[in-house]
Amino acid sequence: MSSNVAPLFEPFTINGLTLPNRIVMAPMTRSKSPGGVPGPDVAAYYRRRAEADCGLIITEGTTVNTPVATSDPNVPQFWGEDALKGWKRVVEEVHGVGGKIMPQLWHTGMTRNPEKSTNSHLPSHGPSGLAMPGKKRSEPMTRQEIKDTIEAFAQAAVDAREIGFDGIELHGAHGYLIDQFFWEGTNQRDDEYGGDLVGRTRFAVEIVESIRHRVGNDYPIILRFSQWKQQDYTVKLAHTPEELGAFLKPLSDAGVDVFHCSQRRFWEPEFEGSDLNLAGWTKKLTGKPSITVGSVSLSGEFIASFAGESSEATGIDELLERLARNEFDLVGVGRALLVDPAWARKIRTGAFDQLMPFRAEALATLS
Numbered sequence: 001m002s003s004n005v006a007p008l009f010e011p012f013t014i015n016g017l018t019l020p021n022r023i024v025m026a027p028m029t030r031s032k033s034p035g036g037v038p039g040p041d042v043a044a045y046y047r048r049r050a051e052a053d054c055g056l057i058i059t060e061g062t063t064v065n066t067p068v069a070t071s072d073p074n075v076p077q078f079w080g081e082d083a084l085k086g087w088k089r090v091v092e093e094v095h096g097v098g099g100k101i102m103p104q105l106w107h108t109g110m111t112r113n114p115e116k117s118t119n120s121h122l123p124s125h126g127p128s129g130l131a132m133p134g135k136k137r138s139e140p141m142t143r144q145e146i147k148d149t150i151e152a153f154a155q156a157a158v159d160a161r162e163i164g165f166d167g168i169e170l171h172g173a174h175g176y177l178i179d180q181f182f183w184e185g186t187n188q189r190d191d192e193y194g195g196d197l198v199g200r201t202r203f204a205v206e207i208v209e210s211i212r213h214r215v216g217n218d219y220p221i222i223l224r225f226s227q228w229k230q231q232d233y234t235v236k237l238a239h240t241p242e243e244l245g246a247f248l249k250p251l252s253d254a255g256v257d258v259f260h261c262s263q264r265r266f267w268e269p270e271f272e273g274s275d276l277n278l279a280g281w282t283k284k285l286t287g288k289p290s291i292t293v294g295s296v297s298l299s300g301e302f303i304a305s306f307a308g309e310s311s312e313a314t315g316i317d318e319l320l321e322r323l324a325r326n327e328f329d330l331v332g333v334g335r336a337l338l339v340d341p342a343w344a345r346k347i348r349t350g351a352f353d354q355l356m357p358f359r360a361e362a363l364a365t366l367s
Contacts, residue, residue, distance in 0.1 A: 004317075007324045008331065009348055012055075014289060015220040015257045017166050019100055019330075021055035022323065023344045024260075026293050026332040027104040027169070027224075029060050029075060036063070036070070036077035038086035043093040049337055050099025053344040056330070057099060058169050058222070058260075059090070061106035064152040067119045069177075071112035078103055078156045084163060091164040102167040102222065105156045107149060109177030110137060110186065111230070125149070126180050127193060127203070132231040133185035140189060146203065149177070154210040157219075167220030170207065173262045175229035178204050182237055182247075183229060197237060197247050205254045212255035221255055222291070226262035227278065233264070241271055245285040252286045259286065260332060263294035267318055279328035292322075293332030315352065 009021040025046075033042060046057050063069040065079035077083045087103065094101040110126035123129075123138035125145060131137045141149075157168045172178035180186040181203040187194055193202050204223070211221060227236045238244035248259065261279035263270075270278045279292035296319060319331060336355070337343045346354050 004320060005347055005350070007320060008316075009053075012289075012329055014167065014222075016218050017100065017220050019055040020098075021053065021344070022330045023053070023055045023347075024291055024293075024330050024332045025049050025054050025057040025337050026260075026334040027058045027060050027171070028334055028338055029072075031072050031074040033076035033083075033086070034074055035082075036073060036075065036080070037082045038062075038076045038090060040089065042076070042086065043090040046090055046101060047093040047097055047099070048341040049344075050094045050101070051097035052342040053348055054099065054333075054337065055344070056166075057094060057101040058332075059101065059103045061104045061171050062087075063106050063108070064149070064156045066107065066125070066149055066152050068112060068114075068117070068122050068125050069107040069152070071108045071117050073118055078105060078159065079152075084159055087160075087165075088163040095164065100166045102165055102169050102220070103156075103160050104169045104171050104224070105153055105160075106171040107153075107177040109175075109180045111176060125177065127187040127189050130180075130186045130188065132175075143191075146193065150203075150207050150210050153207045154214050157211040157221075158214050161215050161219055167222065167257075168211070169222040169224055169260060170204070170211075171224055172204055173224045173226035173260075175231045178207070179225070179229065182225070183235065185229075185232070185235065197243060198250060201247060201250045205250050208251065208254035208256055217255075220257045222258045222260050223251060223256045224260035224262055227270075228262075228264065241274075241281055241285065244270075244281055248282060248286050252288055256288065258289045258291060258330070259283075260291040260293065261328075262332075263292070266292045266294035266296060268294075276327060277322075280322070283326075283328055289329040291330040291332045292319075292328040293334065296331060296333045296336060316347070 012019050062076045062078040110124050110131045112124040114120045125141050128140045129138040160168050187200050229235045259282045261282050263278050269275050270281050279290040283290040
């Protein structure tokens with residue numbers, strides 16, 4: 001192993017779970033689970049990454065048990081006998097080659113298009129029924145709908161532990177349901193689930209607290225969050241370190257073990273006057289471990305790649321320097337691991353000339 005990549009291959013422990021290295025496979029939607037049930041091909045897909053030195057796998061978003069959680073019948077669900085059997089097979093395949101794996105629990109909220117979804121007769125759920133600022137599509141969620149959704153997340157976490165997953169991640173980023181509660185553009189509520197930035201964390205806080213109560217204190221919980229939204233890439237929840245710290249504190253206190261900090265480009269500083277990225281600031285402000293993510297080892301960010309721009313493989317010197325000085329603890333790798341199951345092993349062995357570029361048009365053939 002080349003000495004300059006050594007920090008990436010040091011073990012790391014999350015709430016009693018020891019990972020062999022700092023590489024995390026980031027969640028990436030694939031829509032390859034017909035009827036919401038992950039099949040043997042999904043298990044093989046994750047096994048290939050685990051057996052090639054990926055330290056932790058976080059699955060594609062998998063939806064919790066509410067009638068309007070999903071926007072695609074081919075996205076895996078995390079409820080029902082058949083789906084849970086499929087996920088148990090995934091866990092067994094990954095553990096069989098020594099890997100660690102967590103599901104990402106997901107509710108799409110107002111990004112769901114009822115006409116293309118199951119239960120098309122039902123309106124989508126969101127804190128204020130807003131698909132984006134000023135664009136109302138349904139009525140605000142009732143308190144009972146909020147309560148039922150919190151229970152769905154908690155039950156999914158219980159099921160994850162029961163079938164052998166090593167922890168769970170909550171998808172609280174990119175303009176989906178949890179993030180819609182965070183964002184003032186989509187959360188205009190005047191009850192206890194609305195208000196200022198701290199007040200708008202309550203929905204997520206209650207999800208985390210409910211999960212923690214149900215699974216115990218020794219089960220890792222990761223929360224993925226982002227400043228940007230798919231509805232508006234320029235949005236920021238927090239404009240200063242002080243605002244970010246206030247936002248993160250109730251989530252940290254509720255029981256989040258690790259924050260997965262989604263950026264489109266990991267190398268960009270989050271606030272003026274400091275080189276720290278979002279993961280760096282999050283770790284500094286909370287004292288909790290953080291995961292950085294965003295165009296790792298690729299020349300272009302993922303939005304541009306889906307607009308027709310290719311992303312070429314690049315070096316990771318800056319990433320390694322930041323990791324070595326403890327700016328963050330773990331590194332989320334998305335598209336690079338999607339196109340190349342052996343990415344982690346190639347990095348470990350110094351086979352940088354063998355790293356593959358990412359081109360969106362090739363997605364249909366990737367496994």
